[in-house]
Amino acid sequence: MTSLLWLRQDLRLADQPAYVAAAHDGPVIAIYVLDDHRPGDWAIGGAQRWWLHHSLEALGKALAVKGIALILRRGDAVAEILKVARDVGAKRVHAIRHFEPWWRRAEDELGDKIELCLHDGNHLGPPDAVLTGAGGRFRMFTPFWRALHRQMPPAAPMRAPAQAEGHGGKPAGDALTDWKLLPTKPDWAAAFGKDWMPGEAGARRTLDNFLAEVGDYEKARNLPSVEGSSRLSPHLHFGEISPATVWHRIGNAGSSGEAFLRELGWRDFAANLIDQFPDYGRRNVRDSFDALPWRTGKAADRDFAAWTQGRTGYPIVDAGMRQLWTTGWMHNRVRMIAASFLVKHLLIDWRRGERWFWDTLVDADYGNNSVKVAGTGVDSNMFVRIMAPLTQSEKFDAAGYIREWVPELAGLDDADIHDPWGRGCAPHGYAEPLIGHRQGRERALTAYRDMKS
Structure with missing residues (x-):
């Protein structure tokens, strides 16, 4: 029996339960639909489109080796899947379950029209199965993590089928280049390829590289100049590698490995939150x-424009925003500092910053992006916890990071580079601070008190 493999953020063959099940059924046709309508404001942003182009290109080649066609369609996901199913006589669709609200609605709608077999595989465990002792859902990370950890380790990763059968025909589809996912005029992603290798092979390489450094992760992850992060986030977002694969490769790395696995658990926690609160x-x-x-x-x-361009007068914030524009990614510690600065020092609605991150991050993720530093959600972050960018920069030894991304400050020594205006040595042309730290802090706290009154 011919089955369709519906691909979304699960662009891999290894440990891909929907692919395994479809191959077991018989002939397989894989389909990816670029649906910009159902997500609405959450249609994938520019940086993600660059990544998607290269990831689909890599996956199409891997599937072709198996004799399986990857059909690309643009439009309404449900409608296009049903058209292809009708054309090839498929009665069943296999897919990995997603938790974004637009995909949940699409799954419900498609399941009413054709047999839809949903599989878990993009998280360590089904986030809606991590429950309190009373059978409820968690809203705080730490108790969620404890409960999830008790269910670990995840099942061993599935191997991709050694043999798979493609369908004899190939329904019409789009050429990937017709989607024009890559920027051209201007090509603002010109440097992305120096930092990233999208696709399943790139994900494996990134994991291999991280395994050589994971012993230092617990400390190094907070040091932007060292960049001790795994850099797996875009590969995990696009599903080019499974969380279970990462867990089983890293699980024996001692306390630093455990610290990373906890961060991996944040993805499940974020999915748990958007499943409870779709908005x-x-x-x-x-x-x-x-x-x-x-x-x-x-x-x-x-002020918002200056923040996006890395012209705030706060070196660590400016370094992060420039790294983001150049590479499509920002060090996690700096993300928190930059986001906190926008929301609290500049008192600009978190939603404006979220939209900027959505368009510029290669790993922009509806669940992860929505766990906010603003303190407006159910998580334990408090609005009155206001990060001090200058102190954070010095504490986490960001001098080398600043020199790389804010070259006009490269000549300053470590003692001055975190706060050149405060130290009286800011070079000509470097932006003045948009607001002083104390002034910004007091303005934010006043706004918070006014809100509470």
Whole structure:
């Protein structure tokens, strides 16, 4: 029996349960639909489109070796899948379950029209199966992680079938180049290829590289100049490698390995939250924050533009925003600092920053992006916890990182580079601080008190 393999953020063959099940059924046709309508505001951003082009290109070649066609369609995912199923006589669709609200609705709709077999495989475990002792859902990470950890390790990764049967015919599909996913005028992604190798082979290489360094992860992950992160996040987002594969490769690395596995658990926690609160990425779950007086108008717009361009006058924030624009990625510690600066020092609505990150991050993820530093969700982050960028920069030894991404400061020594304006040595042309730390902190706390009154 011919089956369709519906691909979304699961672009791999190894440990791909939907692919294994479809191959067991008989002939397989794989289909990816670029659906920009169902996600609405969450249609994938520019940086993700660059990644998607290269990931689909790699996957198409891997499937071709198996004799399986990858059909590309653009439009409504449900409608296009049903068209292909009708054309080839397929009665069953296999797919990995997703938790984004638009995909949950699409799964429900498709399941009403054709047999849809959903498989778990993009998380360590089904996030909706991690429950409290009373059978409820978790809203805080630490107890969620404890409960998830008790269910670990995940099942051993599945091998890709040694043999798979393709369908004799090939329904019409789009050429990948017709989608124009790659930027051209200008090619703002020109440097992405120096940092990234999208696709399953790239994911394996990145994991292999990280395994050589994971022993230092617990400390190095917070040091931007060392960049002790795994850099697996875009590969995990696009499903080019499974979390179970990562777990089983890293699980024996001692305390640093455990620290990384905890971070891997955040993906499951984020999926757990958006499953409970589908609008988590666009609204304040804590309703009281609807009354917070965010800054608007021309001055706020100028500050927002300066933030996106890395011209805030705070070196670590500027370094992070410039790294983001150049590479499509930002060190995780710096992400928190940059996001906190926008929301609290500049008092600009977190949703504006989220939209910028959505368009510029290669690993932009609805669940992970929605776990906010703003303190407007159900997680334990508090709005009144205001990161001090200058102190954070010095504490986490970001001097080398700043020199790399803010070259106009490269001549400053370690004692001055974190706060050149405060030390009286800012070079000509470097942006003045948009606001002083103490002034920004007090403005944020005043806004918070006004909201609570």
